[in-house]
Amino acid sequence: MVSEIAESRRNEFISIRHLGFIANGTEDMTSEAxxxxxxxxxxxxxxxxxxxxxxxxxxxxxxxxxxxxxQAWPKALRLLAGLCETRAAS
Structure with missing residues (x-):
């Protein structure tokens, strides 16, 4: 993915703007797809x-x-929760 941080407010909000793909080492931000x-x-x-x-x-x-x-989000969120809970316990 070709992306940028559109907005970031520490400990409140983050917005990622996805602009394109990288295919075979080349950024594609203009193709019809x-x-x-x-x-x-x-x-x-x-x-x-x-x-x-x-x-x-x-x-x-x-x-x-x-x-x-x-299908992917529940798995990712379980991993994130585990990381957060481990760090909070340290």
Whole structure:
């Protein structure tokens, strides 16, 4: 992916703007395939809640990736929770 941080507020919010792909070592930000979905955003909001933090994810997902991401996100979030809980215990 070719992406950039669109906005960052420490411990509150981060927005990632996806602009294209890298294929065979070359950035593609102008092809018809990329223009069909770019830019796409991935936003993470951290909300303080009693006893911890809630992570809210808002993501632009092309229809052809919805099933894959629907399966990948729960695994990724379990890994993230494990990292956060391990670090908090240290």
């Amino acid at each position: 990329v223009r069909a979905w770019a830019p796409a955003y991935e936003n993470y909001t951290l909300q303080p809640v009693q006893g911890g933090t809630r992570l809210v994810i808002d993501q632009d997902v092309p229809a052809e990736w919805a099933e894959h991401l629907g």
